[in-house]
Each structure stands twice: as C-alpha cells, then as structure tokens.
Amino acid sequence: MSCKIQWDGELIQRYTINGPRYTSYPTAIQFREDFSQEDMLAAVSRSNASARPLSLYFHIPFCNTVCYYCACNKVITANRRRAEPYLQQLMREIEMQGQLYDNSREVIQLHWGGGTPTFLDSSEMTLLMHKTGKHFNLRNDDTGEYSIELDPRESSPGSIALLRGLGFNRISLGVQDFDPAVQKAVNRVQSEEMVRGVVKAIRDNQFHGLSMDLIYGLPLQTLETNRITIEKTIDLNPDRISLFNYAHLPQLFKVQKQIDESQLPSAEVRLEILQQSIEQLNNAGYQYIGMDHFARPEDPLCQAQNNGELQRNFQGYSTCGGTDMIAMGCSSISKVDNTYFQNSKNIETYQEHLAKGELAIERGYALTDEDRLRRHVITELICHFSLDIGKVERKYGIVFAEHFSESLALLRGMEQDGLLEIRSERIQVTDKGRLLIRTICMAFDSYNMNRLSEQVPTKDTIYSKII
Template sequence: MGTSASDLHPTPTAIEWDHALIERYNVAGPRYTSYPTAVQFTETWQASDYQAALAASNTQAQPLSLYFHIPFCTTVCFYCGCNKLATKDTSLAAPYVDYLKQEMHLLTQWVDPQRPVEQLHWGGGTPTFLSHPQMQDLMHSTREHFNLRDDDQGDYSIEIDPREVDQTGLALLRHLGFNRVSLGVQDLDPQVQKAVNRIQPYEMTRDVLQSCRDLGFRSLNIDLIYGLPLQTLASFRQTLEQIIELNPDRLSIFNYAHLPERFKPQRRIRAEDLPSAPEKLAILEYSIKRLLEAGYVYIGMDHFARPDDTLAMAQREGWMHRNFQGYTTHANCDLLALGASSISQVGATYAQNHHKREAYESRIAAGEFATLRGLTLSAEDQLRRSLINQLICHFELDGDAFAAEHGIDFAEHFAAELGYLKQHQADGLLIRQGNKLQVTPAGRLLIRSICMVFDAYLDHSALQKAYSRII
C-alpha cells in the first residue's frame, strides 16, 4: 500500500488515541529534558570541568538562559516530587538569596557577563516564598552580574503559587521584568485539593490570572496533574472546562507518578484513593480531545499552547527545543542554573549542583562552585542528542539532511535502531520513507518510546525504578 503526502505530513494538531498501542508501549522511560539523561552524570566530573566549559563557551558567545532554583514552600503538596523544603520559617530565604548572589559572582569569573540574557526563569519550590525586598535584591544583583534585557523582549518567567501572591506582589514581579507566569493549579475539585493538601479555589486562580493580564504579562501557563487521589473523569471534566474558560496561553497536564518510596510527602496519599489505570487514561484521552477541540495545539507529551503562542510558532517553524525547563524557544542559549540541585547545560556539558541545600550553601560559602556531578558529551552523544531533540520537538526527521549536517551515513550509522523501529512502523506509530521518519498521529503520544530506540544508555531492566511511565 502506498504512502501519500498527507500520511507523511499529517495535520500538526492531529492525535490518534489507540488503546491497544498505548497499553503495549506505555512503559517507564525518560522525558528527555537532556540526553544523555541525568542518570549518566558522574561525580568524577567536577567544578574544574564546569569552569573549563564556561570559559570555552565564551568563544561561541551564545546568549544566556538563567535558571534560579528557590527550594522553599510554606506548605507541602502531597503529590510533589520536587527538591524543596516546606517551612513557615521565611528567615531561611535570606541567607539562601545571599548564596545565589555569591554563585552569580563565581560564574562571572568564568563567563563573559556581557553575553545577553535571552531567557530567565525562577522555579522551585515556590519562588514567591521570597519577600518583596528579597525578590528586588535578587533581581538587582542579577542585573549587576549579567546583561539582562531592558526592552521587555526577553522570555523572563516565574512559577507562582496563587495562594502565596497578591496584587502588590504581581505588580512587583512585572516591575522587576518578568513577562511570563506559570501558575500551579493541578486540579480544581475541592475533594482532590483536600486529598493532596492544596486548597486553591477556582476564584483565586481566576483572579490571579486576570491580574496578570491586567499587568501586561504576555504569556500565562497553567499546570494540571492527572492521576491524583479521588480524581474521576467526571470531576476532571469540570476542572478542564473551568481552565479552558480561563484561556491560558499554555497548558501542561502532567502524569502523577506515585512513588512514595522515593518521595516522602506521597506517603500521605492512600494508594486506594488513586484512580485506576483505565480511569487515568480516560482522563488523559478526554483532556487531549477537549483541548484540541478548544483550539489548542498539541506541542508534545503533556504540553499544549494557543496557535499564536511563541511555543506553537517555534514548533511550526522548526526552531523549538527541549531542555531541563521542558519545551523552549531558546535552542541557541547556554543554560546557567543556580541554586541547590539545579542543572546547567553549557555547550557539550551538563553540570548539576548539590541536591541538599546545606551542602550547596557550604560550597558556595567557601567560595567554590557547588558542582556535585556532570558530564561531557562525546561526539556520539551530541549526535544522538540532536536526533532525539528533533523527534521529540517536531515529530519528524529528515535522515538525509541530518546525515549531511553531521557527516555520517544515516542508514549505516543507525542500522540497528532503524531495525528496532520496524515494530513501531508495523504498529502504525511511525512512517519511514527512505531515510525520512514521520511520527504518525498515533505515535505522537508515544514519542518517548520512539526516542528510546536511539538512547544508547538505556538499561531496560532498570527502567521501572529510574523513570515514570510514558503516559
């Protein structure tokens, strides 16, 4: 049977839900915010390696992306697996901000501070845990150390908890230069919120979102989670309708992975309260179909965006990228990450800071980088990183163009992988025409499975322990 042009280039938003294929391919696997994944980072890779990478990056003079990890929350959400400290003691933030400022000073000894900062992100934890003076102090110091844009054209974003911010705080964030906001919501059903210890009425989220619009934030993202305790398809339908009414520019619907042996707060969630596997998949299936119906573009995995959002534009035009912050429009930036557990990506290297806040602070206080581990990518690593990024962002790969760019024989170099993909082809997840690969609408939901074929490091016997399920 022949392959038509429409088969090779299906509608960008097209998604086909196939229960049998999802059941077959829904195994645990990486999210590919990096390749190689963090599992491959080694503690033999140290601060001196990071310093060398920073110095070398100056010769390329690429723009910078800055990430600040603020690991504090006033209350603990039982589903959370983030590196954070739940505390009411706001005094802990003051010394931490000072350590971030010291880390910035260390970085500018190695990286040219005149390189423009195209992207800035405060994540956590809850960055709005910081007091207003602390926020001002941190941003002022960032401007002193780095070349932040002053034309409001950079992508400067912050994660906020609607329970922890007011109109004055939002106005301050806008004044400091933030123009993008990500709101944690997770679910609007009161019973679900009580079960995960996150009471956040719809009206609170609505009012914060409207305030952000009134203040001129140009992109608003909302995070939801499916698979939480007491969730049902009926209850999540109501949540989704309310979220669609709020009309965020971007929307993420994450899969809750119940791993109480790894994340202590999850031990407060009763396994018997979790939706069944079929119910959980039904929630996701409905959510995807409803969001597409509402006009959102399926970006990939668990991300959606309005067609006029820059993320959707970047995907259409072929310049979307993926890194530790998820899908991004800044492929050309070196990512400098500050704070406990944060991961930098500079050229062909990854560097991760100490996970424990105390260890991070101790190293910085001693005037040293807080690097715990990292990795320098081999030429083969870089080749596969580029290939996986292309597939996970754009659902297609022109093997001939890729081969010309990287100086390889595509069919020969990836002979084993192309052989493994025959099963994906037979199952209708992928179309291959010569060296051109096109992920089908049925394959887009399972893109991680296709990318895993090109992962040279995967230990399939250990997947269940290291990663969450694909869906």
C-alpha cells in the same frame, strides 16, 4: 504542521513503559561525580568563544506547605527567615558565575522555579533580580522570555505587580485540579475564586503569557471531576497548558506516602481522563506541542514548532534554542557548551560550598561525539515528530541506516503498528504515535535501548511512566 492526535488505547497500553522525559540527553542518571572544575571551566571558555546568548535558571526551594504529590527538591517551612542564608549564598553564586561569562552575552531567557519562588518577600525578590542584573547582561526592553512559577496561594495583586516591575513577563501558574475533594486529598487547597483573582491580576499587569499546570491521576479524580477542571481551565484561557501525569513513587519521594493509594484512579480511568482532556483541549483550539504540553496557535511555542525551531531544555519545551543555560541554586542543572553540571541537591551542602568561596558543583557530564549525534536525533523527534535523515548524515558524516541499524530494528515493530513511517530520507511520527514519542526516542538512546529490547518491567522506577 498537523496537530492531531489519533487515540489508540491498545497501543498506548502496550507501549507505555517507564522512560526519560529527555529534558537532556544523556539524562541526569549518566552524570558523573568525577566531572571536575577544570571540565566546567573548559566548557565555559568554549561557551564564551561562541558568543551564544544565555539562559538563566534560579532554584528557590522553599514552600510554606507540602503538596503530597510533589517530587521537586524543596524545603518545607513556615519560617520565612529560612530563606535568608540561602539567598545570601545564591547571590554569592551569581557573583562567581557572572565573573566566568562574557558580559556582552545577552540573557534572552530567565526562569525562577522551585519550590515556591514567591516564598521570598518583595525586598528579597527585588534584591535577587538586581543582583542578577549587576552580574549578567539582562534585557531591559521586555523582549526576553523572563518567567516565574507561581502558587496561587502565595500570590496577590501586589506581588504580581511587583514581579512585572522586576522584568518578568511570563507566568507559570500551578493549578493542578479545581475539585475541592482532590485538592484536600493532596493538601493543596485553593479556591477557584483565588485562581481567577490571580489570573485577573496577571492580565491586568499585561504579562506576555500565562501557562497553567494541571495533573491527571491524582486521588479522587474521576472523568467528571477532571472534565470540569479542564472546562474551567479553558474558560480562563491560558496561552499554554501543561497536563502532567502524576507519578506515584512513594519509595523515592516520602511525602507521597501521605496519599491514600486506594483513592488513586485505576490505570484504565487515567487513560480515559487523558483521552477526554485531549479532546476538550483540541476542541477548544489548543495545539498539541508534545508529551504533556498544549498551546494556543498564536503562542511562540506553536510558532517555533511550526518553523522547525522548537527546542527542549531542563524547563521543558523552549523557544530559546542555541543558548547556554547557567543554573543556580541547590540541585539546579546547567547546560554549557557540550557539558551538563549539577549543583549539590542538599541545601546545607550547597550553602557550605558557597560560603567557602567555591561553586557547589557535585557532578556533571561531558558529551561525546556520539552523545551529540543521538541528542540531535532525539531532540528533532521529540520537538517536531520528524527527522530529516539527509541533514543528519551531512552534519555528522555518517550513513544513517548503518550507524543506527540497531535503533531502526527496534522501530520496525512500531512502524508495523502505525506509530511512525521510516523512509530513506525521513522518519515521520504519525498522529497515532505522537503520545508515545518518549518510547520512540528511546530507540535512539544508547543508555536505555535495553528497556525496549528486553521489555524491562514497568515496576522499574528510575523513570516515570510515559503515560
């Protein structure tokens, strides 16, 4: 598979609007509060009948200090005991969810996110993993994809060895930027020596894979400082790199008001930083997966994409397609059969529900047949930059050109600009169009097509900017 990106600054500026990341379709904005427990139980019943393997996600919302750029659902506290009541109710949720699913279904993917999962101490992490293994069928042969997000400031050789012993085999390490001035501006100070020490411990404990998260567009970032950050990251040789665009939305995320807007790089500089970063990563041998993800050619993500098996879920690009995802903890979103459902975002409300012996589901969505069709199309494009029209017609019993006439009309201008090629049997995204795949996908999004057809202003903050 070609992994090239052709940079066209004029087209990028023209097509960079606000749009979904498509970790689900429909997106969470469409979730409804009238989604009932009966809807959820019906989905679980269909899920058990399918015997599909499972993915588990656990949200640990606690952080010791606040990073000013953060848009995650989190609780900032230095009091480690704040985690005790939450952990108690999380384990109650594990029991309740575990009773719903057939225990013969293997958990092939597991992820702890946050917040900072290692805010929990060693005994709490051990207890949580053992509780999970008691109620779900975890693999014990190290063949599952079991990952955890790490903050270098909350990691040590001992804690990393503990995580490996608990069964984790992949690490996602939050680095963001190596420049001391940038780190200070976003209140996330961590030395290069600290990060290198954590990476060494990860290698020493023979984790299967290391992913590193970086952010471009942070205050005080320049072309030169970011060039050095990418250079240092490449030197650490992670298997995967996520290069996220900082979305400055202080009206939605109050902590971002701590950032001095005058220190943010201009839109032009941000694009230059992105272009330079892509060139550095390509020259270092990283393959562009899509959106903001890069990986070594031998990494399972690349292999899955090359084999046409790459999927997308609430954690981003994934090798574990064909699973149902059970998400636990406040704000977490499950995908079970053809439904999504989300727990309460408020930690107190979440705990109150579980304390009363009831699940904390706050809203959800049951996909229609049309949603499933459009999800398939969007997933194929965002994962593989290509769509086999004949396969879609056979699977869903439609005439593609008729069914998607409005979508194809929206794509004609993009085709004329060289972002994609539309043929009778296939839609193929070009190297020039890959960075704009979210815009392309919006043409098939019945809930967001108006953002293309009506030229919705980019000040709209329902979604972040595409680039």
